[in-house]
Amino acid sequence: MEIQTKVDQSIHEHTFFQGVKDCLPTLLGYISIGLAFGVIGITSNLSVLEIFLLSVLVYAGSAQFIFCGLYVAGAPVSVIIITTFIVNLRHVLMSFTVAPHLTRYSSLRNIGFGTLLTDETFGVAVTKLSKENRLDGNWMDGLNLTAYLTWIASCTIGGLVGKWLPDAQGLGLDFALVAMFVALLVLNLVDVGKNKLMHYLKLIGWMAIIMYILSYFLPGHLAVLIATVIVASIGVVTEK
Amino acid sequence: MTTTVAMVLIILGCALVTWLPRIFPFMLVRNVKLPNIVLRWLAYIPVCILSALVIESLINSEGKFVTLNWVNVCAFIPTLLVAIKTKSLSITVVIGVVTMAIIRNFT
Incomplete structure (x- = not known):
């Protein structure tokens, strides 16, 4: 098969x-x-x-x-x-x-x-x-x-x-x-399947919060880069 | 249709610093086997980077406080719904552009 x-x-x-x-x-x-x-x-x-x-x-x-x-x-x-x-x-x-x-x-x-x-x-x-x-x-x-x-x-x-x-x-x-x-x-x-989807949606929530905070002191392109590094790490740590 | 040597050199400098980050990972992964944890981390990059780019367009950091960019948020909502409903890249792009044109011209 x-x-x-x-x-x-x-x-x-x-x-x-x-x-x-x-x-x-x-x-x-x-x-x-x-x-x-x-x-x-x-x-x-x-x-x-x-x-x-x-x-x-x-x-x-x-x-x-x-x-x-x-x-x-x-x-x-x-x-x-x-x-x-x-x-x-x-x-x-x-x-x-x-x-x-x-x-x-x-x-x-x-x-x-x-x-x-x-x-x-x-x-x-x-x-x-x-x-x-x-x-x-x-x-x-x-x-x-x-x-x-x-x-x-x-x-x-x-x-x-x-x-x-x-x-x-x-x-x-x-x-x-x-x-x-x-x-x-x-x-x-x-x-991605139901369980994984929930995980991803939570990560997008994190992304919104972190992007918001970073935007106070970083230009957009740097906020995108750093927020991505942080949230992908949260993804690995919180995955089941 | 002219330029100067100085300008060409600046452009070449910019070309080099945008080229190296793009090709470096392609060269590295040929010679080094990435550890499993790195591969798992990389699996999150697509959703993270795409959501970061979308969120970047929805916030306005010009003023003292970071606020929502309401015009983009208003166009974003129908665009998101169409994307979920149709799962089509081209339809979503067209609807997004039309929605934005309507918002800009009739509000």
């Missing part, structure tokens, strides 16, 4: 194209935030080329926005780089979560998986993981490359045509990202 399941799994290896398809629901988020970034970049006196380079090389929404803010404020280079580092430090946790499921692939491919990891692709990947308990390299590449190319295109187009775009806030497009996180959170809780 178990052997049969294993055979079935190898037959149904998730393809590159399936990864592209699973990325599609997140694209509205990438497109709206990317366009918004292009507009902010231009108003922060960045050139379209610089906007393009940031989206290709930094490839991190929140870090890119903060880059603009600091650049406009005339912050020293060291501050810009250190802040970018801190804002993206949560990727360490995300990579650590995903990486153990992809060790069967080469170093080079693993560098590829890590390089293109974002909040959103992480969310989609762990949702896949919670459903099927495994990840396939080609599927990851399809997911990652679709997100990456969409992000670069959206940022660059935002920089080129930003002046003529309608106000994204009025259209509610900036909320696409939050809505996506909500959906990914729910999808991660769907298959």
Whole structure:
């Protein structure tokens, strides 16, 4: 029976194209935030080329926005780089979560998986993981490359045509990202079973309390990072 | 469509510090077998980080007191209900955006 399941799994290896398809629901988020970034970049006196380079090389929404803010404020280079580092430090946790499921692939491919990891692709990947308990390299590449190319295109187009775009806030497009996180959170809780669900809901309660307290003295991105470390530890300690 | 050497260097610096945290764990787990307790801890990261990101968007820490961001909370509730009901990423995103557009334009 178990052997049969294993055979079935190898037959149904998730393809590159399936990864592209699973990325599609997140694209509205990438497109709206990317366009918004292009507009902010231009108003922060960045050139379209610089906007393009940031989206290709930094490839991190929140870090890119903060880059603009600091650049406009005339912050020293060291501050810009250190802040970018801190804002993206949560990727360490995300990579650590995903990486153990992809060790069967080469170093080079693993560098590829890590390089293109974002909040959103992480969310989609762990949702896949919670459903099927495994990840396939080609599927990851399809997911990652679709997100990456969409992000670069959206940022660059935002920089080129930003002046003529309608106000994204009025259209509610900036909320696409939050809505996506909500959906990914729910999808991660769907298959966990009743006892575990109660445990997770309690942890989310802890998360709300700890995020609230930390927000008094930490910027949002650091509060997210530290609260995650604390609550995951509470999770391990309180599990039955 | 121009830039300066200085700017390219800043961007490269930022690229390096966002790249290393992303690839370091992928390199480490190839060479080191993570202890069981770490793997159990990592199993909590998805729900923790996703809920932290959602909660971050629901609070407003600009003022003296940390308060709820009511506009986002109002859009969050129907979005959450739709997510639970449909379990669909795309439907949830569309409903979330439409709800937010309605709140911003009619209140």
